[in-house]
Amino acid sequence: MTDQALDPLPAHPADDAPPAPVVRPARAPEERTAPVADTLPPDLPGFVGRERELAELRAEISRPGLGASRSKHPDRARVLLVVGRPGVGRTAMAVHLAHQLASRYPDGRFFLRLTGEGGEPIPAEQTTATLLRAVTGRAGGNTEAGEDPPAGENAPTAAPATAGPGWPAPPRPVPPEADPAAALREAFAGRRMLVVLDDVTDAGQLAGVLPEAAGSLVLVTSGGPLPGIADARPSTLGGLDTAAGVALLGQSLGDIRLTNDPRGAEALVQEAAGHPTALRLVGAWLAAQPRLALSEAAVRLRSASAGAFPAARATDGLAPPELVAKAASRTPAGRGAKPGPVTDPPAPPTAPGELVRAFRLVYEALPDTAARMLRLLVLAPAGLVDAQAASALAGCSVPAAQGTLEDFVAGGLLTAGPEEGQYRLPGCLEPLLRGLVDSRDRPEDVRLARARMLERTVRLLLSCRAALGGEAPADGLPRTLRFASPSVAADWLASRLPALMSAARTAVADGELDTLARRLVAALVRALVDAPAAFPALAERYDLHRLVLDIAERRGLHREKAAALINLADLDAESGRPQDALEKYRQALGAARTSGDTEAEGRVLEALGGTYLALRDLPRASDWFGRALALRQARGELGHQARLHARIGSVLTHLGRYGPALREWRSAVGVYRRLGDLPSQARALTEAARVQEYAGHPEDALRTCRDALYWARQAGERRLEAAVLLRLADALDRLGDSGGAGLQRAAARRLFRPGEFPAF
Structure with missing residues (x-):
């Protein structure tokens, strides 16, 4: 029924983001020997241009604030704001500047993205908790023991209770503080730290997040100005200047080709309005056509239609809007946060015309099979894709999918992901591809592609769990789905965890793939149970059982509802929230009695006794244990x-x-x-x-x-x-x-x- 037995006695990356980051220790000046936390993504190879903007931002660090003369926030950390349209390179520039300035901030460098997988803004309290976790070095652990019993497609998942290497996942809560903002201020006091807050949509997301102690620096990126942030002069990015644009083209085409047609190169940069992503796409497209003159490419780019692709439907035609909104707005670990009103997911920003024309030029040159695979990659969870996911989505072999993905990387349509063999879809291209999916793929074909991907994910998770437990893989399992050792399986689970969680949320929100969704959640919970003890899976497991509860309530499955509530209550009790646990146990008791599940009823009765025992309410503990005993006696x-x-x-x-x-x-x-x-x-x-x-x-x-x-x-x-x-x-x-x-x-x-x- 559950992941653990009751103790008998109490005791989306930014659209312009560089390749995915790795978490690596950094060192402060030589007199310090302790490792320094550093979660900055690696600097973008071949970064060009932006000298003026970078110089202005560096000068802004030491310039007196706008409120200094009025004695407003005279000692607060400096905030630098970088704004720009999709794909213009605001994240790349912020990360590049952060690496240039890293040595000035020896006490830690941190990167957080403030937009969730569905485009929803991350609340300030979650960002505060995540940053506090990073600064203080605290992390939740997988501390519970026990095993998950077998669960069929109609059996409840089990349990009590983020991310692996790669771009930081949506913030995960930490154990509750009396005042997280105050704790964060104390953690920053007297220290020099650098924080990059990427893809901020509203100034309210930064409430309580910005350090109030001088000496630290915060780099904020956004699609537009953020009124309400004091003393922040926005640095607005436009297109690259002609020289920088030509240099960017040269990274794809080489110097000889540019030297042979300098006027054509300049014309091409001007037609693309210096837009970095558009230039990368056109440069990669030209590199595959060595006989095409640059001036001719400029003409073709000019003649390409800038009309927008068909707009994507609000839910990709795959799930009711209210379910998508509910999945997107959920607090990752349910730390007592109350869900807000159900609203439609935020609309993605409109792609600039020059980016649309460049993408159209590249997309229409693709073979039909490759174009279809590219469209379907938007279904990959968290924007991360590998050969397994691409193979399942497109219905082709894994080697064929791997070759096509490598072609997409060479063509500028994908970027390298956080791990070898992983790739990321640029966020600025997602709205275009979603519109293409809606206009060119039938909803039933899209649903089938997603079902194939979920089925493949379930098989990988079952194989992962077997490897973690030292078990032999299932008979007939293809070699491409097997893991060589427990360590390889653990590394795979850690690196794919953000994408796996996104896949589970999307599958539940779909509403039409509940059988697959339940199998996926069960397989993921079991893999997390068998993961190494240091694997930080507490918050993810809480979220997974919330997803099971969503399905059970939607389908009227009282037995599954009771199991999910028991699992959530167990996690609440373990995390020091006994009152929340009592409420969920009582709800689980009602669901268990409605379904006639006396096994679950007995489990809940004993758990209620254990919770009251932890609260030192011994008379009530004895009473609930007595009720559980009567039930167990009746069952023999x-x-x-x-x-x-x-x-x-x-x-x-x-x-x-x-x-x-x-x-x-x-x-x-x-x-x-x-x-x-x-x-x-x-x-x-x-x-x-x-x-x-x-x-x-x-x-x-x-x-x-x-x-x-x-x-x-x-x-x-x-x-x-x-x-x-x-x-x-x-x-x-x-x-x-x-x-x-x-x-x-x-x-x-x-x-x-x-x-x-x-x-x-």
Whole structure:
């Protein structure tokens, strides 16, 4: 039913983005030896032009702020704002400048994107939490134990509870702070850090995020001005100047071709209005046509239609708008955030005319099969694609897909992704391709392509889980879907996690692929359970169970709803949110009773008792454990009965109700005897002896300890026998027999190996 057993006792990249980043340690000046956090993407190879804009931004760092004379924010970190149209290179320039300035900020360099996968703005509180996590070095872990039982396509997924290498995923929450903004201000105090906040759509996204201590620098990129940010003079990017545009063309065409036709090169740059992405597309297209003159290419670009491609439908024709909006607006780990009103996803920015003409020129030169694959790549989750995904989308072989993807990279239609073999679709091309999908591909063909991709993803996840667990791959699994070792599988899961989460959200939002969506979520949860212990999967697993809950509520599947609510409540309880856990457990109890699932009902009743136990509300804990015991007795489940007798006995002991506690422990002993579980019988007898001691009956405790010692020896467990001997020594001490107690302790020490401790 769940990922873990209940503990019995409490105790889209920016449209102009450079290739994906890697997380690598950086070092401060030589006098510092501690590694410095650095999540900046790598600098764009062959960056050209923008000398004037870069110089102005560097000068802006030391220039007095607009509010300095009015004593407004005199000590706040400097904020630099870079704005520009899609594909013009604002992210590339911000990252390039960040690398130039990195040595000035020895305490850390960070990159965060403030637009989610669906184009929705990331709220300020999530950005604050993510940045706080990065600055302070805290990370959630996969701390829960246990296994996921098999789940068929109608079985509930299990569980309690971001991203691997690559462009930073949408911000993930961290354990709640009393005031995250205040904690972030404290973390920045007295330190020199550089933060790049990419693709900001509204100044409200930066509330509480900007450091209020001097010495740090924040680079903000946006599609337009952001009124409300004090002392930020926007640097607006237009097209490249002619010399820089020609240099950019030269990276694709070489110097000889430019030298032979300098006028044609300049004309081509002017026709593209110096737009960097348009020039890269045209340059790659020309490189594949060595006989075509540059002047002729300029004529063709001029004659290409600048009319917009057909607009993409709001949901790609794949899901109801309200479901897409709900999936896009969800807080990634559900840290108590309340969803806002359902709205349509934000419309993508309109592509500039010169970019449309350049893309049309390149796209119409593609073979039909390649053009179809390129269109369908917009279905790839999180804008990341590899040969497996492309093969499934296009319905071709993996080698053929790999070759076509490499051609797209050479043609400027894709960029290198965060890992070898991964590619990224430039964000500025997505609206164009989505319009083409809607106008040239039938909805049923698009749905089939997405279903093939999801099915391939499920098979990869099952193979990944098998590799992580050291199991043999399934019979008949193609070699291309197998993992060579557990480490290779773990690396794949880490690098693909943002895309896998996006695939799960999109599949659930689809509304027509629920069977595949449920299989995908189940496979992903199980892979995360079997991932290495340090794998940070807590937030993702919470989000996955929220997705299962969405499907269950939409389809009226009460059993799946109960399972999802149990999983979410388990995660809430583990994360220190017991009140949230209690609410979800109660909802799960109603769903379990509606579906007649007594197994889930028993699980919830015991979980409620455990939560009240964690809250130190012992009477309620005992009451809920008693209800769970009654249900388990009605079902004839001896193992559950014995455990619940023990839990009730433990609670009653803490309440000082020794008589009822002793009866519960004796009942546990009797059930363990029926089960033939000698070690557990010995442990329960020892606990019963403890209760007798507390009740003031040391002679009875001594007899019970001797019974426990007999059964421990019958079980043949050395450490258990030693633990019972220590309990027996305590009983003898209470009776005043210190000599006998010493003999028992000496016997216990002989049973322990160096460094060992009692079994309980």
